[in-house]
Amino acid sequence: MSILVIAEHNNEVLGAATLTTVAAAAQIGGDIHLLVAGSNAGAVAEAAAGVAGVSKVLHADHEELAHPTAESVSAIVLANADGYTHILAPATTFGKNFTPRIGAKLDVQPISDIISVEAADTFKRPIYAGNAIATVKSNDAVKVITVRATGFDAVAATGGSAEVTTIDAAAHISANAKFASQELTVSERPELTAASIIVSGGRGMGSGENFHMIEEIADKLGAAVGASRAAVDAGFVPNDYQVGQTGKIVAPELYIAVGISGAIQHLAGMKDSKVIVAINKDEEAPIFQVADYGLVADLFKVLPELKDAL
Amino acid sequence: MKILVTVKRVVDYNVKVRVKDDQSGVETANVKMSMNPFCEIAVEEAVRLKEKGVATEIVVASIGPAQAQETLRTALALGADRAVLVKTDDEVQPLAVSKLLKEVVAKESPELVIMGKQSIDGDNNQSGQMLAALLDWPQGTFASEVNVADGKVAVTREIDGGLETVDLTLPAVVTTDLRLNEPRFASLPNIMKAKRKPLEEMTPADLGVDIAPRTETLKVEPPAQREAGIKVESVEELVEKLKNEAKVIS
């Protein structure tokens, strides 16, 4: 078996999701190659070559790949797909954007969001917002897969010594889809999907202003800040804070949900956290059904107390 | 400009689904079905583009059993002009969905296709990207803003780090995210009017598409259940438990 993993990175460092995707590849077994498509991403290609278990790195470099479009990335992958039995990418907004295009072009039904490898052609994945886990077997010649990070333990970022091969990018840059601009959320705090503690706020926070109470606690704990859809829709915090079925999937050591009711769509994104704390003034709130420690209280009273107690 | 919108009939998002005892799937008999929420957002966006004078006609398409007619009627009541049902009782996976939609696009020649980013039943998040690839069209997925002008569409996308805007040359495929708009409700007069709007039916065979599934579902199980824990009485007790019992903070 021969597996191609598409690396996620920011042209400077390899993203954490790449290491969990390689972990899934290692469970499938066989030769693992990493494809790095970027702009001036030599340092990333070198880092990729050091990832444990990787035997070859394919490096495509082009200025238009500074913000790679799905059109260009999928074209580069397809031009190099010969001979691979599996093509894997992280189940992030990056991976989900281009992976299905590869499936369509190869006439393959992709498998999204796998959380376990049962065999080289059989995988588990959540459906219905995680309310059911399906075991699916692919009968296609090539398996095209996205890997959910919370299902796998990252491989070591070092220890490997793969060769780096340069591949062509210029021929595959899309003329019909162009990156125009981006507005990234700037934060000193850890990234949601990488944090070991997350403090999330919901509609109960009442306003964006009040999220400062969450942030102060997060900063004391070295935690990331998350939110429910309702808090994002209300404009309290940016979209990339959303945890849930259609937002980010997280599984930290500690997840503190404040003023969040616990709708299934929210639980879908956090119920695999090791320890869950819920703070809600409604003792009937469904979030308490998954919480290890529940505190029925007014958040405006207890958040300042919590800040002082930490 | 003509817009094609796709709508899928799914188990309503408020239903707590149950896995069948024989592990063959989830219980869908006697369960409330609705339009996939992301497709509602897609319909709304198309209707707004028509209200702004950007779109001239909205065709709405669904693939599924006869009951998907209801979903199409809902879309017609919300403002779509015509409906197409590709009727089948078989399982249709995203690869087959995109092949069928490619044929619908060939018949209808829309300049823009608006789809949901994800079906809330299968949680695949694939069909839009796959249709775009089969058509060799550009795509703007997870859209939170769509601006059509001069043969192009600028799509602002919700990505893991924040927002990104891409410029696409039409024709293109757009898939919707939650913040794109807030869908309206259909008014009673519009529901009545929708009953008289044209709804064309065809089959996968009519479109010459093989929809045989490529992946087999071997079993469907409930997820590991989480037990509710304890209630603490105070912040002090909470912090003590987190430090000494759960040992997740120091």
Ligand SMILES: Cc1cc2nc3c(=O)[nH]c(=O)nc-3n(C[C@H](O)[C@H](O)[C@H](O)COP(=O)(O)OP(=O)(O)OC[C@H]3O[C@@H](n4cnc5c(N)ncnc54)[C@H](O)[C@@H]3O)c2cc1C
């Ligand atoms: C297609 C679709 C996708 C979705 N995807 C997601 C997703 O990815 N993530 C997500 O989170 N949601 C998602 N949702 C939305 C989800 O269904 C819920 O609407 C949402 O999670 C509710 O957010 P909330 O808990 O903050 O708000 P609410 O349900 O309104 O709950 C607010 C809570 O705050 C409590 N509260 C209020 N004031 C106080 C106070 N002073 N002190 C203490 N507690 C207080 C209340 O008791 C209540 O329990 C999705 C929905 C759909 C239809």
Ligand SMILES: Nc1ncnc2c1ncn2[C@@H]1O[C@H](COP(=O)(O)O)[C@@H](O)[C@H]1O
């Ligand atoms: N059977 C179907 N009929 C109509 N549209 C569909 C169907 N399946 C998927 N789609 C569209 O594709 C989007 C993404 O679906 P999926 O790839 O299944 O997550 C949905 O939101 C719909 O707009």
